[in-house]
Amino acid sequence: METMNILADKTLIIFDWDGTLMDSIGLIVESMHIAGEAHGFHTTDQAVKDIIGLSLLTGIDILYPDATDEQKLAIQHSYSDYYIPNSHRTPLFIHIEEMLQTLQNQGKQLAVATGKKRRGLDRVLDASDSHHYFSVTRCADESESKPDPQMLNDILKQTQKQIADAVFIGDSIYDIQMANKLGMTSIAVDYGTATHEDLAAQHPTYQVDTPQGLCNLLCIQ
Known part of the structure; x- marks a missing residue:
């Protein structure tokens, strides 16, 4: 009471x-894998889950610290390009x-x-x-x-x-x-x-x- x-x-x-x-969550993880790998970067499911809640660029900074600023922006765009047309799945x-x-x-x-x-x-x-x-x-x-x-x-x-x-x-x-x-x-x-x-x-x-x-x-x- x-x-x-x-x-x-x-x-x-x-x-x-x-x-x-x-x-x-599943679509966010999937989208980040696809975006990162499109630019030569790899991470784990748990690492992606750990940055959910942060702004997208902040999360990309944490996941891919060795990426250049240009690569990080490209990953952000690739993420959006995949997530947006699939967002009906959430x-x-x-x-x-x-x-x-x-x-x-x-x-x-x-x-x-x-x-x-x-x-x-x-x-x-x-x-x-x-x-x-x-x-x-x-x-x-x-x-x-x-x-x-x-x-x-x-x-x-x-x-x-x-x-x-x-x-x-x-x-x-x-x-x-x-x-x-x-x-x-x-x-x-x-x-x-x-x-x-x-x-x-x-x-x-x-x-x-x-x-x-x-x-x-x-x-x-």
Whole structure:
């Protein structure tokens, strides 16, 4: 009951996108392999998962430190060239749309803070017909990359909410680190990029292992 009472007071629910709301991790990994290998660079599935949540160029810097600036830009373009026409393969996780509807009906204000660029987020919001759920969205090309908390600060300012009013939900260590920098309540989800152990090491306020578990935690009756 104590958990439910604490979350009942939260009027602003901020979500990461990839791996938290949308089942896009597989396509991101596939796209990065194809993009890197097109320019002579190789990496592992886990290495790609570890940079999800960061801005794309920041992630490419980490994955391919020996690449020149020109090569990194070429990898970014190749990534987009593959990801965009295949983005129809990335649905919302099961139960997520029902959760968003319930939270909206309960009067919660919903927002997104993502490592995607604005054009990329708008594209998947259109594809999933979910624009109307979110009053505020913030992207990597409008802010400092996670785990810098600028995205969250911008959302708080735009919604005129305080840190204590909000909860942030994400699937990467960068998400939880970002919330921790502000002392914001956080929920780590284990079904995205990071392992349960890696997320637990960041000391999220709560941790769930399935989309249904997230729904059960947030959608207080």
